[in-house]
Amino acid sequence: MLKYLLFFSLATISVVAQSTPQQEINEQIWKRFVEAYGNQDTEAFMKIHSEKLVRNPIGYEVVRFEKYKEQNEQNFQRQKKAGVKIKIDFTFAFRTVTGSVAYEIGYYKVTSLKDGKTDYYYGMFNVILQKESGTWKILSDADTGENINEAKFNSGKNWEYVFN
Template sequence: MLKTKYVISYFTFLFLTFYSHGQEELFHQKINQDMYGNFSEAFKHLDYPLFASIHSKEMIRISGNGGEIKKGQDYLNGYQKRWSNPKTTISLISFKLLERITSDTLVSDRGIYRGSYTNDKNETKFFYGKFHVLLRLENNTWKILVDYDSDEKGTINKQSYDAAFSLSDYQKYWKIKD
């Protein structure tokens, strides 16, 4: 009888552990798709409506390189104008994370992005930056509330990007509140 209790306790522990891990993974996958998946898709297809949809109506944009703070709509208007130009070159963008701090309705992500485009000579060119976004859960979708980025005076590069963590590696960048 005592052995049966241990076996039941052991399997209950395993079930709860795997269930909890599965819930964590789904939580991070949702954030990553709502934010980074949609952001990358918007850039790839010059899809302004998709790009606009991932930003909160109250969004604030901070450009470390440009030294300016913009209201979200002013920032979005720039992309709408740029992407509606038929001569606009498509840029691809990908993200890696350094840190994620979460609550039920807010996420703070810091990371490195890599953008690429093909120039007139058919050469692929890369650009890098460090970002910090604050996301807010709005109608069950994670949206950008604050967006800051900078190339830190040209010091963010391929090595910075390679040293950051893949979006799927949330156990390495997620700061769990003890």
């Protein structure tokens, strides 16, 4: 009887310990994104992106990994020098995973704080994620701020709770 109880306990722990692809994406992409962006840490931020990245802020030029890294270094340095603190939050309208590729559409809210003044900027994004050497990376990222507001941001589902 003890042998069966031990087997059942180990099997249960094994199932519980396994994570879904969506949970992996939350951990490997979105939690790290929020942390690196909020810390204005270019190196940590770029680690969640594939070196094959195609970035398209809609209405602007398409850039690849190195150019995007350079842009983020400049933006983060400028913000730090100006004393601007930033935070980013995400909600999702659509998420799907097929094997080692995922596609997600969502909204973001950037909060910036300087000299006691708070500003908000909203946008919509869509990303293609790909698993590279066992880790999820952002392969393609497009976004726009056109026609996005607090209500649209709030219409999405919170990533921390949707798939946990």
